[in-house]
Amino acid sequence: MRIKNLSKRKVFFIIAAAVVIITLIGVAMYSFFANSSAITLASSDVQVLDKRDNSQRVAVSGNVEPQKSMVLSTRLTGPVNQLNVKVGDRVQADQLVANLDVTDKETELAKSKAQAATNEANSIAEIKGAESRYNRYKELLDNGMNQDINNAKAALRTAESAYDEANRNFQLESALRGNGKQQDIAAQQSKIENARQDSMNTNVEAARMGLKAVGTLQDQDTERRSLATEQSNLAELKAQLDGASPEQQVQIQAQIKASEERVETLQNSVNKQYRNTIDSGLDAADVTNKLQAADRNLRESQDSYEATLAQADNKLVTDQRNVAKTFEEKKDAATALAVAERNAQFQMEDNQAAIDNAVRNARAAQASNNAGDNQLKLDIASAQIRAPFDGVVTNVAAKQGSAANGALMTIADDARMIVHANVKEIDVAKIAVGQRVEFTTPGTGDKKFQGKVSFVSTVAAPQETPATPASGGSAGGSASGGSSGASGSNNKVNFPVEIEVLGNKGTLRLGSTAKARIITREASDKMVIPQSAVYEDQGKKKVLAIAADDTIVERTVKLGSKTDFDVEVLSGEAKKGDKILVDAAKYRQSVGQKATVDTAAPGGADGAGASGASGTATSTAAAEVR
Numbered sequence: 004m005r006i007k008n009l010s011k012r013k014v015f016f017i018i019a020a021a022v023v024i025i026t027l028i029g030v031a032m033y034s035f036f037a038n039s040s041a042i043t044l045a046s047s048d049v050q051v052l053d054k055r056d057n058s059q060r061v062a063v064s065g066n067v068e069p070q071k072s073m074v075l076s077t078r079l080t081g082p083v084n085q086l087n088v089k090v091g092d093r094v095q096a097d098q099l100v101a102n103l104d105v106t107d108k109e110t111e112l113a114k115s116k117a118q119a120a121t122n123e124a125n126s127i128a129e130i131k132g133a134e135s136r137y138n139r140y141k142e143l144l145d146n147g148m149n150q151d152i153n154n155a156k157a158a159l160r161t162a163e164s165a166y167d168e169a170n171r172n173f174q175l176e177s178a179l180r181g182n183g184k185q186q187d188i189a190a191q192q193s194k195i196e197n198a199r200q201d202s203m204n205t206n207v208e209a210a211r212m213g214l215k216a217v218g219t220l221q222d223q224d225t226e227r228r229s230l231a232t233e234q235s236n237l238a239e240l241k242a243q244l245d246g247a248s249p250e251q252q253v254q255i256q257a258q259i260k261a262s263e264e265r266v267e268t269l270q271n272s273v274n275k276q277y278r279n280t281i282d283s284g285l286d287a288a289d290v291t292n293k294l295q296a297a298d299r300n301l302r303e304s305q306d307s308y309e310a311t312l313a314q315a316d317n318k319l320v321t322d323q324r325n326v327a328k329t330f331e332e333k334k335d336a337a338t339a340l341a342v343a344e345r346n347a348q349f350q351m352e353d354n355q356a357a358i359d360n361a362v363r364n365a366r367a368a369q370a371s372n373n374a375g376d377n378q379l380k381l382d383i384a385s386a387q388i389r390a391p392f393d394g395v396v397t398n399v400a401a402k403q404g405s406a407a408n409g410a411l412m413t414i415a416d417d418a419r420m421i422v423h424a425n426v427k428e429i430d431v432a433k434i435a436v437g438q439r440v441e442f443t444t445p446g447t448g449d450k451k452f453q454g455k456v457s458f459v460s461t462v463a464a465p466q467e468t469p470a471t472p473a474s475g476g477s478a479g480g481s482a483s484g485g486s487s488g489a490s491g492s493n494n495k496v497n498f499p500v501e502i503e504v505l506g507n508k509g510t511l512r513l514g515s516t517a518k519a520r521i522i523t524r525e526a527s528d529k530m531v532i533p534q535s536a537v538y539e540d541q542g543k544k545k546v547l548a549i550a551a552d553d554t555i556v557e558r559t560v561k562l563g564s565k566t567d568f569d570v571e572v573l574s575g576e577a578k579k580g581d582k583i584l585v586d587a588a589k590y591r592q593s594v595g596q597k598a599t600v601d602t603a604a605p606g607g608a609d610g611a612g613a614s615g616a617s618g619t620a621t622s623t624a625a626a627e628v629r
Contacts, residue, residue: 065424
């Protein structure tokens with residue numbers, strides 16, 4: 004049994020030794036064959052480590068437009084007599100660019116001036132007539148030639164004479180019949196004389212106050228009627244405004260303004276008259292109370308006086324009653340005189356009001372006429388169309404010999420230009436005012452123009468509504484793929500930006516299509532490689548490079564800032580000119596192997612150098628956000 008066991012061990016060791024020998028031979032053969040065949044790389048897999056443009060850009064397209072433009076227009080409808088410019092012409096400020104025919108305006112102005120002269124003559128005649136009536140009436144009053152007043156004065160003198168006569172007769176009769184009651188009679192006589200004087204004064208005042216109240220009411224009624232008439236006239240003018248021609252509208256608006264001023268004046272006058280009426284009514288009520296009290300006191304004094312006289316002699320009573328009668332006639336005559344004088348004053352006020360009204364109407368007519376004339380003069384002056392500033396003509400709507408109709412032409416100030424463009428929603432956060440811009444236009448070839456972002460909208464541009472595709476079976480559905488894509492593109496959110504054109508504009512033309520690149524991050528002065536070329540091994544950043552003996556080797560690197568696709572190389576084992584593999588993950592297992600670059604592959608024909616250029620172009624294109 005022991006011999007047999009030993010034989011089995013020997014067999015096991017023999018077999019194990021054979022396996023080891025075979026494995027070693029396999030490894031040696033694999034290493035031999037692996038080292039004997041190099042890896043072939045495409046030129047696009049290799050990039051030469053060097054400095055290059057790693058700036059970030061956002062591509063946009065837009066149109067070159069003026070920062071300031073103005074549409075020259077007119078509201079005149081006459082024909083264009085002269086048109087001095089065409090699209091593309093340069094103009095200077097105040098240059099005559101067009102002239103319109105305003106013969107009809109000049110004729111209308113001449114007619115208006117003739118009518119104004121007639122109106123002015125009529126107004127002057129009306130004012131002079133009112134002044135003449137005022138002066139004549141005043142002269143009559145000053146010379147005491149007012150018939151009503153003179154008649155009232157004559158009646159008062161007659162009444163006063165009769166009163167004096169009756170009073171003398173009474174005094175004489177009273178003296179002839181002297182008695183012991185003389186002291187009582189004298190006291191009563193003094194009292195009644197005071198009562199009579201108070202009654203007369205109060206009656207005259209009441210008459211004047213009554214006339215004042217009546218006059219105020221009449222004035223208020225007159226002002227109210229005038230106000231109603233003017234308000235009706237104003238409403239009629241406003242109704243005429245809608246269907247009037249532009250020229251007529253100017254005149255009607257001037258008349259409306261003058262009418263509104265008259266309405267305001269009359270309304271204030273009515274309000275004032277209303278307050279005066281209230282005050283006059285209160286004054287009249289107060290003087291009426293005084294009049295009633297004075298007349299009552301007179302009656303009581305008269306009765307008491309007659310009772311005292313009756314005790315002395317009935318003849319004295321009769322004489323005293325005659326005195327009382329003549330006094331009432333005297334009082335009525337004095338009241339009539341006050342009324343006549345107040346009426347004369349009213350007439351003077353009416354004459355003055357007639358003057359004021361004539362002057363007011365003349366001024367209103369003159370203001371209305373001046374407004375119309377001023378507008379005609381402005382229209383005539385505006386017949387000459389001049390450039391508002393230096394610039395270029397971008398549009399001409401007017402035609403020589405044809406009637407003017409609103410817009411005539413557009414002039415743009417091309418000294419300052421703006422590119423209006425839209426930025427996709429995904430890129431707008433990268434755009435900021437002040438960023439540098441480069442752009443080209445088809446009309447200027449490869450020439451690069453400079454600019455800067457001057458405005459970024461916070462509101463999205465209005466989206467275009469896609470057209471509804473026509474229905475059409477399976478064929479239509481098949482074709483709708485492209486249409487759907489276009490519609491989707493139209494529905495993408497974009498944000499308007501403005502780019503101010505800087506520097507020499509040269510032959511840059513307004514309206515040109517601009518292809519612009521907004522520099523969102525300027526290029527650095529460091530060496531740059533794609534981020535895909537970097538990997539981490541045991542806490543160190545490494546890249547794969549092709550050594551001088553064409554072996555793939557590892558190089559440690561210290562990295563700087565990153566862009567979307569690239570990263571800066573600050574220091575480390577990798578040096579300028581090294582051939583770096585741009586896809587480290589793909590070739591990491593090939594460290595130590597030989598590598599050759601296929602110069603015939605797309606991307607270059609001169610080996611590593613071409614590969615580097617290709618890599619740069621590829622990386623730059625990738626870094627440019629589209």
